[in-house]
Amino acid sequence: MKNAEPNWEWYRTFLHVLETGSLSAAGRAMGLTQPTVGRHIESLEAALALKLFTRAFDGFTPTDAARELEPYAKGVATTAAALRRVANGHGAGVRGTVRVTASDIIGVEVLPPILAALRNEHPELIIELVLSNTVDGLLNREADIAVRMLRPAQDALVAKRVGGIELGSYAHKRYIAASGTPRSLDELKDHAFIGFDHENAFIRSLQIRFPMFSRAAFAFRADSDLAQLAAIRAGFGIGAC
Numbered sequence: 001m002k003n004a005e006p007n008w009e010w011y012r013t014f015l016h017v018l019e020t021g022s023l024s025a026a027g028r029a030m031g032l033t034q035p036t037v038g039r040h041i042e043s044l045e046a047a048l049a050l051k052l053f054t055r056a057f058d059g060f061t062p063t064d065a066a067r068e069l070e071p072y073a074k075g076v077a078t079t080a081a082a083l084r085r086v087a088n089g090h091g092a093g094v095r096g097t098v099r100v101t102a103s104d105i106i107g108v109e110v111l112p113p114i115l116a117a118l119r120n121e122h123p124e125l126i127i128e129l130v131l132s133n134t135v136d137g138l139l140n141r142e143a144d145i146a147v148r149m150l151r152p153a154q155d156a157l158v159a160k161r162v163g164g165i166e167l168g169s170y171a172h173k174r175y176i177a178a179s180g181t182p183r184s185l186d187e188l189k190d191h192a193f194i195g196f197d198h199e200n201a202f203i204r205s206l207q208i209r210f211p212m213f214s215r216a217a218f219a220f221r222a223d224s225d226l227a228q229l230a231a232i233r234a235g236f237g238i239g240a241c
Contacts, residue, residue: 006047008080011073013040014052018070021059078142095124102147105225107131111147150205167240174235182238185210192219192237194228 016026016037023037030037045052052069053060062070081099102111107129115127130143151159169188182188195218196203215221220231220239232239 006044007040008076010040010044010047011076012080013037014044014066015070015073015077017041017053017060018062018066021061023060094122097126097128098145099128099130099143100145100147101130101132101143103149103225104131105229106147108226169238170232170241171238172233172235175237178235188238189217193217194220194222194231194237194239197221197223 013026013030013032016029017023020026020029023034023041026032027034027037032040041052048069050065050069051063052066053062100111100115108131111129115129119125119127147162149165151161169182175192179191182191196215199215220228220236222228222231228239229241231237232241
C-alpha cells in the first residue's frame, strides 16, 4: 500500500485523533465507530510509510512526523471544506453554504439579526459563523467573508466598507460611584482599565492614535471582546466598547 494516494477522509480522521488523543473520542466527534477510525489511521500510516501515533494506555501520542504533517493536513481539510461550499452554491437562486468570520462582539451583538433577515429572504442559504479576532483566513479559504474593523492589506482580497462603529470608554455606574469619572485620557491611568492580552492588527492600528492603550496599563486583560464587555458590566473598571 506504500505510495498509494491517501483518502482525504483519512486526513480528517488524523486531525480528529490529533485533537482528541483517542480513537473513541475522534469517532464520537465524526460519527464513526472506533474500529473505523483505527482503520483510517492504519491506512494513512501505511500509505505514507510513517508512524503517526504512539499507542499508550492513556491515549494516542502524536509522533514528530505527525506534528510536522499537521499544518498540511489542516490545509487539505480547509480546501475540502471550501470545495464543498463552492459546489453547494451552484444552482438556481441564492443557496449553499457561506462561511463568515467576525470578531466576538460583532458576531454576537451585530450580525445575528442581519443573518436572520438574510435567511428569511433566502431559505436555502446556510450560514457558518466563525468568531475570531484574527485577520487571516480568507486567503487560505478558511472563510468566504470576513467582517473586520480595518481594511485588509492583501491585494488579492476584495474589500468594501459597510459602515462605521463608534468606540468609547464605558464603565458601570457602580464603578463610577466608587472611583469617580475620569475627565480626560490622561486621567485614565489612575483607573482600572480593561483591555487586550495579545496585540492584533486592529489594536496596533488603534495604538497609533492612542499610544496610552498598552498592555501594561490594563488591570484586566482578555482577548475576548465578550469577556471585556462582561468585565465592564460587572463593574471591574473602564473599557472600550
